[in-house]
Amino acid sequence: MRAALAATLCLWLTAPAMAQVADLVDRDAFRVCADPANVPLSSEDGSGFENRIAELFAKELDVPLQYTWFPQVTGFLRQTLSIGKCDVVIGFAQGDEMVLNTNHYYTSTHVLVVRADGDLASVERLTDPALQGKRLGVVAGAPPTTHVARLGMMKLAKPYDLMTDRRVENPAGDMLRDVEDGVTDGALLWGPIGGPLAKGNPKLKVIPLLQEEAAPRLFFRITMGVRAGELTWKHELNSLIRRNQAGIDAILREAGVPLVDDYGKALKAP
Template sequence: MTTPAWGDAMNRFPRRAARGAGALRCLLIGLLLGLLPGSGAMAQSTSEAVDQSALRVCADPGNLPFSDRSGAGFENRIAELLAEALGVPLRYTWFPQATGFVRNTLAARRCDLVTGVSLGFELLQNTNPYYRSAYVLVQRRDGGPGAASLDDPALRDRTIGVVAGTPPASLLVGRGLIGKARPYPLMVDARFERPGEKMIHDIATGEIDAGLLWGPIAGYYASKSEVPLTLLPLTAGPEEPAMAYYITMGVRFGEPEWKQQVNRLLDEKQAEIQAILQDYGVPLLDRQGKPIEP
């Protein structure tokens, strides 16, 4: 899926899987039983409605850096890793991450797994988290000493980009910085418009001075920028919206064996998953909120 911004928006109608997941919250999967000892194939299911012949994943066909019909997203690569571990082919059900995503995919049993869901999304059952990231402050590296936080006085006179309706907008309001903010749309058709990519371009060209963006989106497009950019994870006070989120996979309720099997795979493949995420520039945080260096 995508960003937590997506997840927050989906709470309202009913949810828009984070623009990730952004970003974020989505729904999931019927179940698969564990591997037969030493077999490399899925076990026969007794009561859980999971397709045994393939790993069936629900995904957005045009939502880079998360998923893409061509398989270019990091969630595509992670899904390939899990399918290989299960010894079955990977099959997708493509559906835009908008209103009705869960109803038309996971709940309709057209697939069994959603690969990017923020922890706490109530329409599905979360697996254990497989990464943690945060919204970030993006700045040009050649712009002199960058702001160390949103409380830096240097930001008072700067134009800051923010995706409308995402948690960082509240931080700008609370600090009196919203007046000069440059809004970017949240609800878009990703086939034709990518606000995150546009924001990174505007920072690189000097159209705006800085930007607040969900980490996986910022990291991906910043890594492609010819102008060096810096990413600073945002922190929030006790009364402010969370800036860091744990990202899980999602499965259907009532399928504990499948959830346990996915959890085992995530644990066994954690090093490889982390390498994929870092390959896409995703800024990762540990449980204490400190950046994980590549």
């Protein structure tokens, strides 16, 4: 479906159309589309690490920061970026065909969150025999769930929803509470969610999954998303990313995001 959409967009984007799309970018403000309750990434109170990156870019551009808030569920792009209500989504997986991606500004991986004093604290990979017979919290449709199924551990797993309105549901928080309370033995989460949410909790240990060799891969490069055809805007954002990479890394590390190299094999050196 995404491939078909991308092909259709390519047919539409003649040179005049591209010029018209580029005109949608507001140069008087840094206009961001974001979920108002997607903690720890974005929040209407400005506490998310994507909020801080947006603030950094607005300061660099010397323009005010403006948000269009919309829950990141089905229709998010259609109701925000696509119709010109804003000009950028701060976090988008590289290669997603629904947007034009900037260069990636960080790479992260999925993590296993366990009790720090438990018998799984030394686990480093999902193939570890210590995980057999354990109940893991998994996100339906997420890459680690495929690994869990292949390893024969799904029958004991507890699934949590992937696409939810975070204003009324908090599956990631529920997953971590279940680990703390012993409902599950561990939770498999996207690192930029699990890492920050577990940061500072002495009861939990976050284990980046860097040693998985089977498909699907568990690491992803994260870009910013802009509208198709906005090449000038994309290049401007690429320049901002390059010039502010150290500051971006500092924001992400402070938040607790596990940063890895571009191939997901090792933690990124400070």
